[in-house]
Amino acid sequence: MRSSGLPPESRRDELTSYVNQVHTARVEAMADAFGVSAMTIHRDLDVLAGEGRLERIRGGARAITARLAERDVRLRRHLNARTKQRLARTAAELIEPGAVIALDDSTTVGELGPHLESRRPSTVITHSLALMNTVSAQSSIALVGLGGQYYAETDSFLGSVVVEQAQRLTADAVFVSTTAVKNQALLHPDAEAALTKRALLKTGGRKILIVDSSKFEGTGLYHVMGLDEFDDIVIDDQLAPELLALLKSLNLTIHLAASSPKD
Structure with a gap:
């Protein structure tokens, strides 16, 4: 998967889907998968966590589970x-x-x-x-x-x-x-x-x-x-x-x- 040419919003949509599929992902793995720098991934994860689309963890991110999301419409x-x-x-x-x-x-x-x-x-x-x-x-x-x-x-x-x-x-x-x-x-x-x-x-x-x-x-x-x-x-x-x-x-x-x- 190489998404270095995607605009930020499209890349973040793909990044969300990627993390949902693998459940937990490290920054380095995401940077390699998307063909962008680790710093870019960090910025994307900050945005996605702020929107409630992913959960930030040390060194990466993990998917929002149904149990966690059940009572939060966001x-x-x-x-x-x-x-x-x-x-x-x-x-x-x-x-x-x-x-x-x-x-x-x-x-x-x-x-x-x-x-x-x-x-x-x-x-x-x-x-x-x-x-x-x-x-x-x-x-x-x-x-x-x-x-x-x-x-x-x-x-x-x-x-x-x-x-x-x-x-x-x-x-x-x-x-x-x-x-x-x-x-x-x-x-x-x-x-x-x-x-x-x-x-x-x-x-x-x-x-x-x-x-x-x-x-x-x-x-x-x-x-x-x-x-x-x-x-x-x-x-x-x-x-x-x-x-x-x-x-x-x-x-x-x-x-x-x-x-x-x-x-």
């Missing part, structure tokens, strides 16, 4: 980023022009933001502040923002006030993700988040789960909703065959996001 946005983008591209095809859609605050669903203008829903309902900012910049899409207690860790509004607002709304389709899928159910480690996701799901006629295969058989304390209550699931093609067979037995419509050569 870190979660960079975890499995390419897979999330592929999932969002596939899920965007399920947005009907003119539809009213509800989107949760997950970073996976957040990747739908760049696709909204081309898919042309009439209205977006969301409790994600990032998505509110995205939709508000698009004059052709109406925005219904669900407000309440703001949580910086998720960059969203959660809790009973959001739930009460959601109960007054109806959407044609609702898109959600979660941190864990186990025992044929969505689970989440945070009670307020689980409560809010459940309320948002009840607004939708068509319930769509967007989730990467690494979330299966994970751990979570609070029940959100059973898989059998969903109409569609968008998932990457790395799911274990036995789990894919389980999904097929639940009468879900399965949409596989294919891997690209760079993944």
Whole structure:
């Protein structure tokens, strides 16, 4: 791998992917892999650590693990980023022009933001502040923002006030993700988040789960909703065959996001 000709931002994206693949890397190895100086790598790592994309360690860097990133939206946005983008591209095809859609605050669903203008829903309902900012910049899409207690860790509004607002709304389709899928159910480690996701799901006629295969058989304390209550699931093609067979037995419509050569 030689990336000495890349602009800094592109090199840092590649550097993040490299560290995520090898988990832990020393400065010297990264400098050799990318064909740049150790000083350049040090500067890149300082920037990436500041953005929450990598963790700085003595002599190098290591990947941000799912456990570390779970409660910090800044870190979660960079975890499995390419897979999330592929999932969002596939899920965007399920947005009907003119539809009213509800989107949760997950970073996976957040990747739908760049696709909204081309898919042309009439209205977006969301409790994600990032998505509110995205939709508000698009004059052709109406925005219904669900407000309440703001949580910086998720960059969203959660809790009973959001739930009460959601109960007054109806959407044609609702898109959600979660941190864990186990025992044929969505689970989440945070009670307020689980409560809010459940309320948002009840607004939708068509319930769509967007989730990467690494979330299966994970751990979570609070029940959100059973898989059998969903109409569609968008998932990457790395799911274990036995789990894919389980999904097929639940009468879900399965949409596989294919891997690209760079993944």
